[in-house]
Amino acid sequence: MTSIRNIVILTGAGISAESGIDTFRSEGGLWEQHRVEDVATPEAFERDPDLVLRFYDMRREAIQTKEPNAAHHALAKLDAEWDGELLIVTQNVDDLHERAGARRVLHMHGEHLNAWCTACDVRSPWTGTLIDRPACPECGEAALRPDVVWFGEMPYQMDEIFAALRGADLFVSIGTSGAVYPAAGFVRNARELGAETLELNLEPSQGTAWFDEARHGPATRIVQAWVEEMLSLHR
Secondary structure (H helix, E strand, O other), rough: OOOOOOOEEEHHHHHHHHHOOOOOOOOOHHHHHOOOHOOOOOOHHHHHHHHHHHHHHHHHHHHHHOOHHHHHHEEEEEEEEHOOOEEEOOOOOHHHOHHHHOOOOOEOOOEEEEEOOOOOEEEEEEEOOOOOOOOOOOOOOOOOEEEEEOOOOOOHHHHHHHHHEEEOOEEEEOOOOOOOOOHHHHHHHHHHOEEEEEEOOOOOOEEEEEHOEEEEHHHHHHHHHHHHHHHHHOO
């Protein structure tokens, strides 16, 4: 990997699991308690907004009690020291990458600590609850919803993601199930564009066969080791 200069990294729920943030698809995960159709679709919000708002209020509160782990800190170190292009595309709606110090981060599924006003289309930082229908700080309307991409909605900044993939020498997927599109298709896009591909995951994902190389184990161990390897090769 000595010829690698431009890197795109995709992170999923597995990188935050060791910080105590539940993964939706694990045994005992949040999907076990709430059906996707009940809390994570526009139709659910229209049908029972109180249920949806309580669910996301709970997640927003919980995330603020968690801390970045060694995998987040390792990627933040790579971000700080890598002199080529680097983009961390995260499916996660927590802010643990940023709290670890990473700066080149794109949240394709939105952020728990934002609220989106459907009246004026402004996204505002938000750490409190939404269940009481607070007014939008920008326009004053009570039209706030979680700034989270629900099933059936288009992920954010797809043009920027595909532009980064077109310029990537290496695509790395960390802690993802390989089941949720369009992110699950990024490895194929990267391969078709000539990039090397690497999976770092607790166990083989649904898309492992698409990667040139796969390393499996806890994110706090294997991500840290990979980052040190990359930085040592390029010093």
